[in-house]
Amino acid sequence: EPEVTQTPSHQVTQMGQEVILRCVPISNHLYFYWYRQILGQKVEFLVSFYNNEISEKSEIFDDQFSVERPDGSNFTLKIRSTKLEDSAMYFCASSEALAGTNSPLHFGNGTRLTVT
Amino acid sequence: KQEVTQIPAALSVPEGENLVLNCSFTDSAIYNLQWFRQDPGKGLTSLLLIQSSQREQTSGRLNASLDKSSGRSTLYIAASQPGDSATYLCAEGGSEKLVFGKGTKLTVNP
Numbered sequence: 001e002p003e004v005t006q007t008p009s010h011q012v013t014q015m016g017q018e019v020i021l022r023c024v025p026i027s028n029h030l031y032f033y034w035y036r037q038i039l040g041q042k043v044e045f046l047v048s049f050y051n052n053e054i055s056e057k058s059e060i061f062d063d064q065f066s067v068e069r070p071d072g073s074n075f076t077l078k079i080r081s082t083k084l085e086d087s088a089m090y091f092c093a094s095s096e097a098l099a100g101t102n103s104p105l106h107f108g109n110g111t112r113l114t115v116t
Numbered sequence: 117k118q119e120v121t122q123i124p125a126a127l128s129v130p131e132g133e134n135l136v137l138n139c140s141f142t143d144s145a146i147y148n149l150q151w152f153r154q155d156p157g158k159g160l161t162s163l164l165l166i167q168s169s170q171r172e173q174t175s176g177r178l179n180a181s182l183d184k185s186s187g188r189s190t191l192y193i194a195a196s197q198p199g200d201s202a203t204y205l206c207a208e209g210g211s212e213k214l215v216f217g218k219g220t221k222l223t224v225n226p
Contacts, residue, residue: 004159041218042120042217043205045215056212093160098212102167104165108159
């Protein structure tokens with residue numbers, strides 16, 4: 001069964017450094033998402049992406065965050081200057097149609113980001 | 117503000133027991149309600165999706181119901197097995213995004 005893959009599985013970085021989290025969505029999916037889960041907290045929506053542009057973003061997704069689909073297969077999340085509070089598990093997801101339809105989201109296994 | 121609450125936070129049952137997990141949500145204009153399973157250190161696996169026009173969905177030993185008027189959904193697991201041990205998350209689907217509850221951590225003891 002096709003799956004969403006994320007790399008790396010764990011990333012440790014120093015505060016103020018830039019990080020890029022990588023995802024390969026399922027190949028025939030058109031909608032891509034990033035969510036995050038701070039340890040012990042709820043999974044939170046960050047951003048949705050369709051047709052090479054952001055379609056919705058949360059208040060968490062400020063100017064420090066950006067997303068890109070640099071080629072036909074990868075989907076990346078960049079954090080320009082990491083803060084301690086960015087430490088979390090970051091999940092990429094994809095779907096055939098919008099989240100609000102009958103098309104379920106398929107999640108990757110996540111990247112655990114630790115900012116020291 | 118959309119809010120999703122799951123009760124109980126944790127549940128421990130003996131193998132073979134039938135059980136119900138509860139989810140309540142505040143947004144009556146949801147598009148769908150989705151249930152996921154999360155294993156430790158892993159991603160989320162989609163279990164069931166109920167569209168707003170539906171009342172329930174079934175997959176194997178799992179049955180999920182949706183009552184929009186009361187803002188509630190339940191996930192029923194029949195004949196639980198140790199392999200069902202995981203955290204179960206419900207999420208209300210808006211037009212673009214999902215809003216998650218904190219989950220119920222289920223332990224099924226052999």
